[in-house]
Amino acid sequence: MDRILLSTRAVRDLHCLGPGLDQIEAALQRLSTGEPDLDIKPVTGSAPWLRLRVGDWRVLYRPAGHEILVARIIHRSELQQAICTLE
Numbered sequence: 001m002d003r004i005l006l007s008t009r010a011v012r013d014l015h016c017l018g019p020g021l022d023q024i025e026a027a028l029q030r031l032s033t034g035e036p037d038l039d040i041k042p043v044t045g046s047a048p049w050l051r052l053r054v055g056d057w058r059v060l061y062r063p064a065g066h067e068i069l070v071a072r073i074i075h076r077s078e079l080q081q082a083i084c085t086l087e
Contacts, residue, residue: 013073
């Protein structure tokens, strides 16, 4: 089981979500346990970043040892803009 770490931006993103928060929390829990049936794809041109699709929401994260660093939790329409801000 990996530990989920939320960046400051990801925490702010979570507070702004409203409906869909339960889905995101459940997906993060499943991500931490390593479930194989999640919709995960690498972010093109931004290795080692990955994106997890949860309905209309996207979780941008990267593995960091035995931890998972979540950088952003955003609506799918903001995906390209958020990718540009990844470090």
